[in-house]
Amino acid sequence: MSEEIKRKIEELTDKINHYNHQYYIEHNSEISDFEFDHLLNELIQFEKEHPDLADANSPTKRVGGDITKKFETVVHQYPMLSLSNTYSEAEIRDWETRVKKAVGGNLSYVCELKYDGVAIGIRYENGELVRAVTRGDGTQGEDVTNNVKTIRTIPLKLKGDFPDSFEIRGEIFFPLNEFNKLNEEREKNGEALFANPRNTASGTLKLQDSKIVAERGLDCFLYGIYGDDLPIDNHYNSILKAKDWGFKVPDVQQRYVENTDSIEGIMDFVQYWDQQRKNLPFEIDGVVIKVNEYDQQQDLGFTAKSPRWAIAYKFKAEQASAKLESVTYQVGRTGAITPVANLSPVSLGGTTVKRASLHNADQIQKLDLHLEDTVYVEKGGEIIPKIVGVNLGLRLEKAKPIQFIEHCPECDTALVRFDGEAQHYCPNYTGCPPQITGKMVHFIARKAMNIDGLGTETIEQLFREKMVASAADLYFLTFDQLISLERLGEKSANNLLESIEQSKFIPFERVLFALGIRHVGETVAKKIAKKLKNIDAIAQASFDDLVAIDEVGEKIALSIQQYFSNETNREIIARLKTAGLQMEIEEKELASAVFLGKSFVVSGVFTAFSRPELKKLIEDNGGKNVSSISSKTDFVLAGENMGPAKLEKAKSLGIPIISENDFKEMLGL
Ligand code: IVH
Secondary structure, three states: OHHHHHHHHHHHHHHHHHHHHHHHOOOOOOOOHHHHHHHHHHHHHHHHHOHHHOOOOOHHHHHOOOEOOOOOEEEOOOOOOOOOEEOOHHHHHHHHHHHHHHHOOOOOEEEEEEEOOEEEEEEEEOOEEEEEEEOOOOOEEEEOHHHHOOOOOOOOEOOOOOOOEEEEEEEEEOOHHHHHHHHHHHHHOOOOOOOOHHHHHHHHHOOOEHHHHHHHOOEEEEEEEEOOOOOOOEHHHHHHHHHHOOOOOOOOOOOOEEEEOOHHHHHHHHHHHHHHHHHOOOOEEEEEEEEOEHHHHHHHOEOOOOEOOEEEEEOOOOEEEEEEEEEEEEEOOOOEEEEEEEEEEEEEOOEEEEEEEOOOHHHHHHHOOEOOOEEEEEOOOOOOOEEEEEOHHHOOOOOOEOOOOOEOOOOOOEOEOOOOOOOEEOOOOOOOHHHHHHHHHHHHOOOOOOOOOOOHHHHHHHHHOOOOOOHHHHHHOOHHHHHOOOOOOHHHHHHHHHHHHHHHHOOHHHHHHHOOOOOOOHHHHHHHHHHHOEHHHHHHOOHHHHHOOOOOOHHHHHHHHHHHHOHHHHHHHHHHHHHOOOOEOOOOOOOOOOOOOOEEEEEOEOOOOOHHHHHHHHHHOOOEEOOOOOOOOOEEEEOEOOOHHHHHHHHHHOOOEEOHHHHHHHOOO
16 A cells, blocks of 8 residues: 555656646646646645655645754855956956966857856755755855745756756846746835845745745746756856756846957857846846866966856946935944935836945045935945935036035044044944844854844844843843833744853854954954953953964954953953853864865765765865865875766876775874
8 A cells, every 4th residue: 555655656746747838847747736736636645645755855845845944054065156257358368368378278168147046055865855955155055945845946856867966056036027926015015115036035935934935936046056966067067967866047038147269259148138137027137158178267366255167247237316305324343434315216126225335434525415416326235325426517506515424423523534534423432222132133143153033123122121232141131121122022032142152152252253353253353262262361452462373453452442441341351251152262172183284085875974074084184175086185085976077187196096994094083
């Protein structure tokens, strides 16, 4: 009986997957919606009755239902880099000349659209989708598998001759018709409208309930395959192969992707899409040009952030004109004052713009802004657009010039401006309300103390209720205090307390960053922590000690000294110490120095350990992991199915090839 049901489930699964592919990727309706729903319902019913036989990649996952309570953090096997951007045709020509010079041979390029959505990395093992991870910070992202499985154009099971194990990357985006439909629906229900398709795609992907994701109609284009020993030599063929395996890839006929071997071909593609992008059913913010051949890509390599073998050309931002109604001033967490222009509403790039950032007093002066001026606004990469000019012809005769304020709009303290800086500051750093709450919002951020369940609103509420006056107070909050807050239930209060407790394990360099010392960003905090080791040493460091640290200049050194000279800040730190936060660097202790100075290439499939586990063992014992074999490689750790090309290369260079067992022996495991 069970065998028979299993067969029936498989049969239904294959049928539904086939019709799904035909409909969403080939745009071909082979059966009616009614018949399709009937098949799907039949499968849902079988799975309900026999949950043990339900497949993790069943097409019933498309309708959602799985809830993700917490999106787990996943380290990317291959970092997710970004592209370097150009804004002019001349820069593309320069890039092409550089590439030609570096490679020296014949070159061909692939031109693609730069989809404006959210990057995703999807791993397939033996033809089954196993995990989908967002870009995150490029090194690690979040596991959004349940939600990605609802996107109809992403295959759950592959067809054809696919590699056993690989990752495919692409961009998840909101098709414009789906986005507009969603907003129309929200308008009907009196709900706030979503601002733009990109941010809404990103927000949707992070919804806990995959059913809602399934209803939103997200889509995805795939643009890159990553793995060891792939059966492909160039990017263009990778797209064709991915299509054979069932992926939605950009269409050649519609010129979504094009292969060319000349700069003229590249320019033609750029100009075509600069003109035509307004007619696309999804948003793009430019085009991407990639060197086609993988071996040439490898020769060109990467800078710290992006591949040298690819470049993005960003289209010029759209402009609109609006009336300047007033200028208001915001106070940031460091006391920096940002002027904001309030404008008559104007439509720009599909959204309504009412405000624009003015950056600082110099900007206002440079634009010579007057009240009621007609200004030109432009949308850059940021969400808030900026003012790029004034239509002087329309200036009113008696228009008043905008005068920058002299006192803090929040606490009335006289503003200061430091030598050589464009920004005005409110120097009431520990007493000005938005600075206090702003610092706390920064303190809890993911990259800082990563305290979940506490947003800006709750922090402002806690501050208003006088339950907290600084980040240190968070560590002394009680359950009773928390549930006395409006909108915070028992469960959320407990989760929040747990998250606060967990933050005590956050390493010192992040605590230092979390303090929100002006000009001390993530990287600088790391350098200082590494050099001075603990908070007391930093507090006592002389100006000379500080500027001697890599990446610390005079401005940063002064800011650090100013921070520690403040009594309130010193008290905050003392209380954070009492609370048990990490106030000194944890020197990473190696498990052993067996592999000190040795580099490894790990390739193939292993039995006792997973590949990430092996790589961790290598690092924990002093070794280094490298991705490709060269004469500098010390060992190749080879598992099952290691590609013949790699094996050959290791042999020809005379590099020792060790098995998983040899490796275990070396470590005495
Ligand atoms: S290739 C090493 N191709 O743009 C980088 N990226 O700044 C490989 N993007 O986060 C990326 N369309 O999400 C590539 N056709 C395309 C793209 C594309 C959009 C996004 C991507 C990435 C960002 C790069």
